[in-house]
Amino acid sequence: MRAVVSFVTGGLFGLGLLISGMTDTNKVQGWLDVFGDWDPTLAFVMGGAIIPMAIAWRYTIGRKPVLAAAFPTPPEPRIGRNLVIGSVMFGMGWGLAGLCPGPAIASLSYGGIGGLVFLVAMLAGMVLTPGLRAHFDSALPAT
């Protein structure tokens, strides 16, 4: 049953990405290109997504999920080196290609060979990360 809900979640997520134009790299790069022909669409997508999510988070207070034991606990509010370095690296890749992980997966069927190569490179980066993280942490102790 949890898998069925997961499939529906993925489907709604993907449909939302397609309809909103977020699988079109021109719209994403247009949003990031403040000094070019700026495209505000992404702000509306973010706003449209954050409103139902904020209501859902409010609803979790004092309740339990339907098919799980507990809601996820908030992460420690620690702003570490990995959060900052990782987000800067992600932002650079996002700007260069105009794809982030959700749209890269959602556009698999119509993204062509370029989209497939991006996805494979992204997954390779994800496989490499635990080793890189261990390397960083041993070279520079966490602050």
Next chain:
Amino acid sequence: MQYDWIMGLIGGGLIGLAGALFLLVNGRVMGASGIIGGLVDGSGRSDWAERAALIAGLVTVPAIAALAMGGSETNLTGNWVIIIAAGLLVGIGTRLANGCTSGHGVCGISRLSLRGIVATAFYIGAGGLTMVLFKHVLGVI
């Protein structure tokens, strides 16, 4: 186009509904990089079926919808060096930071998570600077 913001709002609402469904029923945060990252690096072995089912929905539903709309276009660059470099940066960066646009952006900001807000500020800032450097200064994208 003049109606793009309406489509953005509707599509964004669907993304938010998806995240709300996953949270309220399965008790989980809908973060694309975490869900697929756990599948490929082995850290999500215990709940692989749930992860794989979400990815299956995320691929098949837009595939059918795009066909019904008469096709869709990602307008991705044809420069292979940029495609591969960007893919590696997105893969490593999102796993190092433990989240991307959906996890830190949509799910984090909506619960007023400081980590989500800081991560989003850094990836949007870095994306904006990347556009300045690689598009306006170097002219390669």
